[in-house]
Amino acid sequence: MAPALCAVCKTARALIKRPKNHSKLCKTCFIEVFEDEVHHTITSSQLFFPGERVAIGASGGKDSTVLASVLKTLNERHNYGLDLVLLSIDEGIKGYRDDSLETVKRNAVQYDMPLKVVGYDELYGWTMDQVVETIGKKGNCTYCGVFRRQALDRGAKMLGIKHVVTGHNADDVAETVLMNLLRGDMARLSRSTSIVTGNNSSEVKRSKPLKYSYEKEIVLYAHHKKLDYFSTECIYSPEAFRGSARSLIKQLERVRPSAILDIVRSGEDMARLVPGESPSSCSCKGKSKAPAEVAEDDIGGCGSQNGRNPGNEMAVMDKQLRENEEHEAHEIDVAKSTPRNEGGTANKKWELPVRTAAVASKVVKGQVLGNCKRCGYMSSQDICQACTLLDGLNKNRAQIQI
Amino acid sequence: MSETAAEPKMAITVDFSGGLEMLFSNQRRHALSIPAHDKDGKPSNIAFLISHLCKTLMKDPRTDLFVLDDHIRPGILVLINDADWELEGEEAYEIQPGDNILFVSTLHGG
Numbered sequence: 001m002a003p004a005l006c007a008v009c010k011t012a013r014a015l016i017k018r019p020k021n022h023s024k025l026c027k028t029c030f031i032e033v034f035e036d037e038v039h040h041t042i043t044s045s046q047l048f049f050p051g052e053r054v055a056i057g058a059s060g061g062k063d064s065t066v067l068a069s070v071l072k073t074l075n076e077r078h079n080y081g082l083d084l085v086l087l088s089i090d091e092g093i094k095g096y097r098d099d100s101l102e103t104v105k106r107n108a109v110q111y112d113m114p115l116k117v118v119g120y121d122e123l124y125g126w127t128m129d130q131v132v133e134t135i136g137k138k139g140n141c142t143y144c145g146v147f148r149r150q151a152l153d154r155g156a157k158m159l160g161i162k163h164v165v166t167g168h169n170a171d172d173v174a175e176t177v178l179m180n181l182l183r184g185d186m187a188r189l190s191r192s193t194s195i196v197t198g199n200n201s202s203e204v205k206r207s208k209p210l211k212y213s214y215e216k217e218i219v220l221y222a223h224h225k226k227l228d229y230f231s232t233e234c235i236y237s238p239e240a241f242r243g244s245a246r247s248l249i250k251q252l253e254r255v256r257p258s259a260i261l262d263i264v265r266s267g268e269d270m271a272r273l274v275p276g277e278s279p280s281s282c283s284c285k286g287k288s289k290a291p292a293e294v295a296e297d298d299i300g301g302c303g304s305q306n307g308r309n310p311g312n313e314m315a316v317m318d319k320q321l322r323e324n325e326e327h328e329a330h331e332i333d334v335a336k337s338t339p340r341n342e343g344g345t346a347n348k349k350w351e352l353p354v355r356t357a358a359v360a361s362k363v364v365k366g367q368v369l370g371n372c373k374r375c376g377y378m379s380s381q382d383i384c385q386a387c388t389l390l391d392g393l394n395k396n397r398a399q400i401q402i
Numbered sequence: 403m404s405e406t407a408a409e410p411k412m413a414i415t416v417d418f419s420g421g422l423e424m425l426f427s428n429q430r431r432h433a434l435s436i437p438a439h440d441k442d443g444k445p446s447n448i449a450f451l452i453s454h455l456c457k458t459l460m461k462d463p464r465t466d467l468f469v470l471d472d473h474i475r476p477g478i479l480v481l482i483n484d485a486d487w488e489l490e491g492e493e494a495y496e497i498q499p500g501d502n503i504l505f506v507s508t509l510h511g512g
């Protein structure tokens with residue numbers, strides 16, 4: 001069998017078969033196409049502005065390592081003018097995070113980026129090892145996920161940075177769309193598809209520049225560029241619902257590789273049909289911080305990020321999250337009749353044309369954003385999710401001591 | 403051992419990464435000598451190699467993290483001399499002496 005030639009340069013041997021369109025590419029052309037597509041996502045969604053300081057949520061794993069590498073490359077190639085920083089969370093899981101933190105430290109040198117590590121112990125007074133000692137392995141991914149979300153924000157705030165990018169890829173988004181579909185949760189489904197959560201007026205904005213990148217291509221990119229990444233499963237993560245959704249997606253991909261992006265696009269289309277919800281690939285129109293928080297929770301609840309690790313613990317947190325959402329939904333309804341807040345117009349440039357109609361229907365008053373009475377952190381509730389969980393943990397610790 | 407000595411073998415290298423090395427003695431690269439033919443006398447292909455690895459190389463009992471229903475677990479990429487196995491005929495690819503076969507998992511933490 002004569003080796004296939006690259007569909008782009010027509011000279012080098014094809015080494016990659018792209019899942020999205022079956023095109024066969026050589027190593028050099030693949031790397032270029034992969035980077036070009038991320039660049040397209042970034043520019044078409046207007047993810048960044050020149051001079052912006054951006055923290056890359058870095059775990060040492062393949063997704064965030066590829067994200068750091070690609071952003072460094074594109075920032076230099078296209079003069080984004082970004083000031084990039086690596087931001088890592090130390091959950092306090094012995095034997096798990098130690099090795100991956102070493103990888104992040106090497107990445108910081110390789111990519112010539114400053115690195116900030118924030119520990120759960122300093123933020124919450126609890127390491128994940130201590131949490132598991134107290135509550136057992138069941139449900140710990142919930143704690144890890146809620147703590148992690150705030151930890152990235154808090155870490156960014158310590159650095160005075162208002163934008164955190166994460167390595168969530170197309171498979172992650174497809175998985176979340178599928179999970180919400182299977183739960184019948186269209187509201188959350190719609191939010192989980194957006195490329196940006198939070199907006200310019202919220203303290204820290206989140207975005208996923210690899211949202212349309214296949215996990216397969218991320219791994220191949222890392223392989224062919226010989227990137228230094230670390231892979232391990234979070235030792236506390238059990239197989240469950242998320243794991244099943246994951247397996248289903250990987251099986252679908254085997255039969256029909258385009259299925260993953262098709263699910264992502266279906267999720268975006270369905271999001272547009274949900275009244276009062278927008279799948280905005282932009283951060284505009286005062287999208288409330290609170291739903292964004294909830295949406296984030298869907299992806300990567302666990303220590304090793306990106307939702308590769310199943311969260312069977314959902315029952316515990318689900319109830320609370322749902323209550324939060326109902327609460328939010330109510331506020332949104334009330335707010336709908338009020339004129340758009342200033343942020344909405346100011347952020348007009350973020351808007352993608354195709355989203356306009358749906359986006360405009362969602363207007364949320366700024367005051368939905370409150371602060372946690374305990375820790376002062378942004379929250380739509382009196383007590384934020386992290387503090388609620390900490391309350392439970394601290395009670396447990398007290399009981400054990402008695 | 404005289405029986406095995408008579409059997410033609412070929413030398414290949416097999417690599418595991420993306421977390422799969424944990425299933426294979428935490429070792430990334432394995433230099434192997436595998437039978438040139440399967441039990442039916444056909445040239446050894448990737449399907450043969452996969453079952454051969456499960457039988458002879460994997461000490462970890464969690465075979466389902468590598469193989470599901472007798473096929474490579476979806477989400478694990480196979481590269482034959484750095485080329486996606488989909489370009490090489492997948493399981494039917496007939497292994498050549500000196501080949502490098504890489505199994506890389508996409509399933510582990512990002």
Ligand SMILES: [Zn+2]
Pocket residue numbers: 006007008009010011012025026027028029030
């Ligand atoms: Zn080429």
Ligand SMILES: [Zn+2]
Pocket residue numbers: 372373374375376377383384385386387388
């Ligand atoms: Zn709080």
